[in-house]
Amino acid sequence: MAVRLFFLLVGLLVGYGVGRLLTLLGLGDGVSATANTAYLMLAGLLLSFLLGPRLERWLTQSFESFVRWFSKLDPRRVTAATVGLVVALLLSVLLSSVLATVPFYTWYLNILVTAILAWFFVYFALQNASSFSGLGWSTAGTTRKRANVKVLDTNVIIDGRVTELAKAGFVEGEIVVPSFVLRELQLLADHGDPQRRARGKRGLIVLEELRGAVPVRVQEWDAPDVAAVDDKLVRFTREIGGKLVTNDANLSKVATLYGLKVLSIHEAATALRPKLQAGELLDVTVTKAGQQAGQGVAYLDDGTMIVVEDGMKYKGKTVRVTVLSAVQTNLGRMVFAKTVGD
Structure with a gap:
């Protein structure tokens, strides 16, 4: 208004x-x-x-x-460009003072020299922006906090299940891979051990598939004073205020102690595992006939369908059944069972 x-x-x-x-x-x-x-x-x-x-x-x-x-600006690059521009302006002032008495050194030539100096020093400073971490600015601690950021560790990338979760929409928000995690995958892919080399190559392939499904950003970040990758992950995730996606139980415990929100792929898989396992006993009431001859159908309180072999003869009665198998369908969970004694 x-x-x-x-x-x-x-x-x-x-x-x-x-x-x-x-x-x-x-x-x-x-x-x-x-x-x-x-x-x-x-x-x-x-x-x-x-x-x-x-x-x-x-x-x-x-x-x-x-x-x-x-x-999205990197503080180190901004600092580098500022320092380069200041150096260029100082040199331009010095040259103007020295060449002020030269007849051909006019004001437009001074502007041209200043522009050339600015381009050279700013370009040089940007190309060496990482060196500015040694002037008092640490690469750690310069990352801005962002909302709803998911940080992936090396193991969860190699695992590959995060790609399917992202395609299904269960991993939302900005997905970030720190640069030191990408370097670890590259080292594994170039390792002399065939097993480690296969793990590294799989991680790079999974990362490419993930980038094809959802936006993934590689964040340039490092902490030279920290050696362990897990410790770097915890510090990086804390600084950006993100959530750590991992399947490493020990890393998950350490990150939780630091107050981080952890999304564990293993815990998610355990939660999605069918509650009913083969061999369990249930008391169910057969309510109707199944699709096959002689089959009976019962339902649990949560709506799970129980298909009982030769259970039609028990229609309207409560019988004890043994679970044979449980499958997950598009319509929900379905359990196949048979009556005890059959």
């Missing part, structure tokens, strides 16, 4: 300014000049009223794009 009022005010001022300009140019005087100014102010007001919503949307989108771009 404030933006639209601002546009209306600008329209009035522009109309007033144009009217006064026409008066100064002699295009009207007295009552006609006042009428022209009023008409132009009204025209500016109407034009601002018509174009205001579009300008407001454009400004809002531009501001949101700038915020998204700014939030």
Whole structure:
């Protein structure tokens, strides 16, 4: 609302300014000049009223794009570019002082030299941005916190089940792979041991499949003072305020002690495992016939269908059955059983 009022005010001022300009140019005087100014102010007001919503949307989108771009900036690269620009400006000032007495050194030549120096030093600083971590800025601690971020460890990538979970929509939000995890996969893929080499190659393949299914971002981050990859994972996840996705039980316990939210693939698989296992005994009431001849159908309290072999003869009765197998279908969980003694 404030933006639209601002546009209306600008329209009035522009109309007033144009009217006064026409008066100064002699295009009207007295009552006609006042009428022209009023008409132009009204025209500016109407034009601002018509174009205001579009300008407001454009400004809002531009501001949101700038915020998204700014939030993704690497603090080290910003620092490097700033230092490079400052060095270029200092050298330009020194050259201007030294060459001020030279006849051919004009102001436009000074601007050209300054632009060349700025391009060179900023480009050089950006190419060596990682070196600025030794000037007091640590690569750890410069990562911005973001909402709903999932951090993948090496084992969960090699496991591969996270890809299916992501395709099914159970792993939502931004998925981040730290650069040191990617380097560990590369080292495994180049290892002399065939088993480790196969694990590393599988991890890289799974990561490519995951990137094809959902957006995955590799975050350049490292902590030179920390040797263990698991310790780096815990520190990185804490700094960005994310959730750690893993299937390593020990890492899961350590991360939980540090107050991190952990998404364990193993725990998810255990939770999705059928509750009824082969050999368990159940007391069920056969309610109707099954699809095959002689089959009876019963239901548990949670709606699970129990298909009882030769159970139709017990229709309307409660019988004890033994679970033979349990399967998961699109319609829900289905259990096959037979009566005890058959």
